[in-house]
């Protein structure tokens with residue numbers, strides 16, 4: 001009888017709580033709110049968490065070359081808390097035959113999911129440099145990239161050269177703005193960034209100083225797929241194969257520039273062959289973090 005009574009009271013309580021949640025909160029908000037109160041997440045939820053490093057207050061983590069790393073604070077939050085914005089210098093990690101595939105200008109509703117499916121099929125991770133205006137349109141794709149264990153980098157808010165390269169301040173303002181957008185989606189933000197069009201010809205010493213003082217790690221590339229023009233899949237593959245074969249001194253840190261932004265279907269088409277080429281050559285695929293050697 002006692003057992004029956006307590007069972008009734010528990011189920012009664014659940015019904016009342018559910019009703020209160022239902023009438024006071026939109027359903028889409030009620031679900032995460034209820035999940036947050038659970039002290040032990042379901043096993044399925046735990047195992048689906050991405051395998052990444054989180055930089056905390058002092059930013060003194062030394063990542064391995066295997067995982068993406070994200071900061072739990074934006075620069076503005078660091079300043080408010082009087083925390084350091086500059087990362088300690090970490091020695092680059094060089095090891096034979098390492099390739100870093102990087103995809104710029106996404107997320108894109110057509111190309112990015114296809115790229116993610118190809119990467120998953122091949123059981124490899126890559127790095128995505130995302131543009132703020134596109135992140136705002138497709139936040140779910142950003143979540144998917146993050147949850148699948150790829151690295152995310154900051155590729156500025158609007159990718160417009162005449163805005164970005166007015167001054168170091170306008171440039172870093174766009175990075176900070178994009179960080180805030182990313183943090184609103186993922187609760188973390190990247191420390192790596194890539195200049196639209198590359199740093200060469202755009203960055204003066206003042207730009208490098210501004211980036212350094214705000215803790216950003218600028219990431220270039222040393223193998224260009226040539227997919228920014230109207231190249232066909234076969235040209236993209238040939239460009240990559242040619243530069244990789246010729247420049248053996250890059251084999252311990254081959255950083256490959258590709259695009260998954262709008263209009264880059266040929267890059268997606270080339271991707272399985274690009275991966276096959278590197279696998280056949282004995283390369284291992286890695287994501288970019290603070291330990292990745294500079295491109296040059």
Ligand SMILES: [Zn+2]
Pocket residue numbers: 104105155159196197
């Ligand atoms: Zn770009």
